[in-house]
Amino acid sequence: MLYYTLNRLALALVIVSVVMLLLFSMIYLIPGDPAAVALGPRATEAMREALRVKIGLDQPIWVQFWNFFTSAWTGDLGREVLSDRPVAAVVLEQLPFTMALIFSGVGWSVALGIPLGCWAAVKRNSLADHIVGVISVAVIAVPSFVVAIYALLLFAVTLRWLPAIGAGESGNFFDQLVHLILPSLAVGIGWVGYIARMVRASMLESMGAQHVRTARAFGLPESRIVYQYALKIAILPTITLLGVGIGQMLSSAVFAEIVFARPGVGKLVYDAILTRNYPLVTGTVLVTTVLFVLINLLADLIVGMLDPRVRSGL
Amino acid sequence: MSVLSIEDLCVTYSTSTGDLRALRNVTLDVPRERIVGLVGESGCGKSTLINAILGLLAANGRIDHGRILFQGRNIAELSADELRAMRGPGIATVFQDPMGALNPVFRIGRQMINIQYRSKLSRAEKANRAAETLRSVRIPDAEAALKRYPHEFSGGMKQRIAIAMALMMKPAILIADEPTTALDATLEVATIELLQELQRDIGCSMLFISHHMGVIAELCDDVVVMYAGEVVESGTTRQVFLQPRHPYTRNLIRCDPARQHTRVRQLPTIPGDLPNLRSRPRGCIFAPRCEMRKEICEEPPPQDVSNGHMARCHLAVEH
Structure with a gap:
């Protein structure tokens, strides 16, 4: 039973990781600039750039994924846009x-x-x-x-x-x-x-x-x-x-x-x-x-x- | 008095393509403390016979003639509860397939305790009895075996567990339905010896069903030969094997691979197929495959009895 449990548990971890990868790719592939969407039409280019740096969009893609992956595992799902409260x-x-x-x-x-x-x-x-x-x-x-x-x-x-x-x-x-x-x-x-x-x-x-x-x-x-x-x-x-x-x-x-x-x-x-x-x-x-x-x-x-x-x- | 006697039993299944007459005028007798062998090829009605005896015929099956008497009582007249009381302590059964006969999701011990539900013993005492019976069929480390599941045993062990379960009931009669067919030759001999020994210890009767002629000859006191739902010959083992009267029996004995002493390219067989049970011939059921067939075989054959040796044949050999 122990072997069976560990086996299932490992499988579950793999599945969650794959879902994270898919989810990340989906966000990445959505057309449009997340910073522009978040800040709305009246934001200046400087403000957008500042937000991009703040949420890490200027980093290479694998660094972005790694950040998303590790913070998600530690329970940090980012902050929501409207009230700036933690998503989790x-x-x-x-x-x-x-x-x-x-x-x-x-x-x-x-x-x-x-x-x-x-x-x-x-x-x-x-x-x-x-x-x-x-x-x-x-x-x-x-x-x-x-x-x-x-x-x-x-x-x-x-x-x-x-x-x-x-x-x-x-x-x-x-x-x-x-x-x-x-x-x-x-x-x-x-x-x-x-x-x-x-x-x-x-x-x-x-x-x-x-x-x-x-x-x-x-x-x-x-x-x-x-x-x-x-x-x-x-x-x-x-x-x-x-x-x-x-x-x-x-x-x-x-x-x-x-x-x-x-x-x-x-x-x-x-x-x-x-x-x-x-x-x-x-x-x-x-x-x-x-x-x-x-x-x-x-x-x-x-x-x-x-x-x-x-x-x-x- | 016989423990089990079947008199002129006819069983019919109603199917969407018409009535299928699975058993016709089957008569057989299992006397006290004797072992009766039932021989016949696949499809001869052995399973239907067992189900009829146990009162477990499928919903579309019915007894339309004859009686099954267990210890003198007609099982067709028993209520559902009386039938259930008979199964187990009256008639215990060991089925053909040891792999499927035990429930895969309950421990052996649980299953062996469950079948003792009629007993007033405590759970621990029932477990002890189960372990004791397992030892008597030579399951090593019986206490540990009770805690294991069926899939943790080999086929031979499972069949011995099934035998132990049947014997724990101390039945008046044990029905063994091809208990060795799924086992290899070495285990077959061991299982036969075990059954013989336990039958003597408990003093029960046994109806032993097999298509293995050698095993029947070895184990049984009397033999009943069935063909296409009919008893074609019955008598003591000696009579049937040494002086077979029905052509079918003679063919069966001739075709037993154990009797081949020289190398042959092809084992002997009986030419032809089993008849269609939906349209039985009026005359002898074996006639289409019989090499001795004459015109008279178009008429229903008589049940010719001499010295308790019955053959249902116009041309039954006199000895």
Whole structure:
């Protein structure tokens, strides 16, 4: 397990480094002069030159990259243009809102998707299976911003059951939870479908395996066979899928945060793009990338914990 | 009384291309403390028979005639719970493929403790019993083995673990479904000897399924020969091997590679293929491949019995 963990960790570091390189190239390749953009049209050439020197744009490209690389690893993502605050601080301030949103989205998809998938697999080819199948495909097909808008209209505007906008009163946990329901549903509902489909398929596969026949031949109770013997194997690809899914939920979070006017990283990057606040854009992208890589690392480690064959590299 | 007796069993699978009659009028008997061998080539209905005995037929399979009696009770009349109670302590099974028979994500110990769920023993006592049984099938360092996962064992070891699991149930009958097919020749002999020894120790009956004639002759008291879902010949091992009455049995024995004493370019085979089970012939099922075929073989063959030696053939050889 130690070897496996170190291996995954090293891979994660390499991925983050490559992302940094890509990100740096992107900034470098964006047409226009960052100093001119930052200072606006009324700045003089001398002012621009001074800023270029200040943020290191006069240095050779590899020196620039090395500076970006090393300062990013030490947590220094530069300063944002509008308020001159450190980008890292701004992003970290918004991050908890997005994390809460994403993990509630994962919560929905796991809490509904796994039982629905198991149920469909156990009741294979029954009416229940077909209904779950249709619903799954339907929620996968509908984009999350559409879900967000209609959920907002129905539950917040027409029925007035749930609050429409904001993240809730700070310090009031219950209020924040209530404000989380609709946005997280919008982010997670599609993944209920993905996970139900995935769990159904892998449950059918593991239920047909030889060892399930062995377990039945020893007269083990069917519930134990399904929810212990078969599910532990069937859940493995779902965990990997969820790791990837969280990446997609990060992008749906942008829509959800805009529609529900919630604070968060998505809203932050949206505003930053509108105001051409490039350091903030790159900083936010870098932080979410690291987050995504970390979550996938976690997913790999969980799979390794559950499956001894993966640990020993089979 | 027999531990297991199957009377005139017919099993049919309904498929999208019509009914597939997998077993037809199968009759066999496993008496107390005896080992009965079941021989037949792939596709002769061995697996269907096992699943029918265990009450684990696929959803599209049904018993449409005959009975399976386990200790005198018809398993078709048992409830789901009674069937589950029978599997394990009544009928334990060792399957063909040792690689897939154990769950890959649970430790051996956990799996061996789980199957003792009916017992009132404590977890530690169950673990001890598991280790003890592993020692009896000669797994070295049994306590450590309990903490390992299936993929950490070789095929032969896994098959011995599967045998240990079956024997831990102290079953009335052990069904061994080609337990040595996936093993190499050396392990095959060792596994057979182990099964024989344990069968004697526990005093259970055994239904041993194989297509390996030599192993059957070595191990079994009685032999049942199946072809395309029918029992074509049955009797004591002596009768069937020394005085085979059915042409199919004679062909099987002739084709056993172990009987070739001289170098041959091509091993002998039985010409032809298994018949299509969706449209069985009215007459003898083996007739299309039989070298002794006569006109009368178009009629359903009688079950000719002499001295408990049955052959389903118009031309059954009298001894």
